Amino acid sequence: MILAQAKLGIRVELTENRTTVFVVENPKMWRKIQKSFMRQVLGEEQGWILSHEEIEIAWNKYVELILNPLLADENSKRILNKFLQSVQNVAVNEKRWMQYQELNQVIQNFFYDMEMEFDFEYEIDESVDISKLAKAVGIHIVQEYDNDLERLIKYCILVRDLLKIQVFIFFDLKRYFSEKEIQDFYAEAMSRKWNIILFESSQFSILEEEKYYILDKDCCFIS
Known part of the structure; x- marks a missing residue:
C-alpha cells in the first residue's frame, strides 16, 4: 500500500511488519494536514492518495481517522x-x-x-x-474495557469488522500511551494485519516496529 502527497514530495510504502510514523515539526503544517485529512474522510479531494496495487482507496469508505483515541465512540x-x-x-x-x-x-x-x-x-x-x-429496543455495542489501550484495540477491531476499514491514521497517539503500550498496540495491529499510520508533532524514541519519516520545520520531507 502506498501513501502519497505530490506537493509535499511524499511517497511511502506501508508494510505489514512496520508502522509508518510521520513527525511533523512545523505547527502550521501539522494543523493543515489534520484539516486536510478531516475533509478527505468526508469525501473531499485534498491531494492525499492511498493506493493498493495501483487502485486508489476511497478515504470516506476505508480510512479511519482518530485524532483523539479517548473520544473514539463505539456507538457513533x-x-x-x-x-x-x-x-x-x-x-x-x-x-x-x-x-x-x-x-x-x-x-x-x-x-x-x-x-x-x-x-x-x-x-x-x-x-x-x-x-x-x-x-x-435500544440495542447498542457494550463499552466495557479495563484500560484505554484495550478500548482502542476493541474499537479498531469493531470498525475493521463492521466498516471494512483498511487504514488507521492516528494523530499524536504517543502522547496518550506509554512506549510499552504503543508496542502492545503494534503487536495487536500486526497480528491482525492492520495498516497503521502515525502523525506525531514531536519525535519520540524510534521503536523497532517503526519506519520514521520527517516533515521538518521548513516542510521538507526527509525519509
Whole structure:
C-alpha cells in the first residue's frame, strides 16, 4: 500500500511488519494536514492518495481517522447504522430464517389482537424490519474495557469488522500511551494485519516496529 502527497514530495510504502510514523515539526503544517485529512474522510479531494496495487482507496469508505483515541465512540451514528444493517442481514439469513418468521408472526398477532382495544382499524407491515426493531429496543455495542489501550484495540477491531476499514491514521497517539503500550498496540495491529499510520508533532524514541519519516520545520520531507 502506498501513501502519497505530490506537493509535499511524499511517497511511502506501508508494510505489514512496520508502522509508518510521520513527525511533523512545523505547527502550521501539522494543523493543515489534520484539516486536510478531516475533509478527505468526508469525501473531499485534498491531494492525499492511498493506493493498493495501483487502485486508489476511497478515504470516506476505508480510512479511519482518530485524532483523539479517548473520544473514539463505539456507538457513533455511523457505526451503529452499519451494525443495525448487519443485524438485519443476520436475522434473515438461512440459519435464522425460521426464527425470523416465528418472531414476525408473534409481532403480527400481538398488534392484530391489540386492535380490538381501539374504535378504528389499523394496519401494520407484513414483514418486520429487524434493524428498526433492534433500534426500538435500544440495542447498542457494550463499552466495557479495563484500560484505554484495550478500548482502542476493541474499537479498531469493531470498525475493521463492521466498516471494512483498511487504514488507521492516528494523530499524536504517543502522547496518550506509554512506549510499552504503543508496542502492545503494534503487536495487536500486526497480528491482525492492520495498516497503521502515525502523525506525531514531536519525535519520540524510534521503536523497532517503526519506519520514521520527517516533515521538518521548513516542510521538507526527509525519509
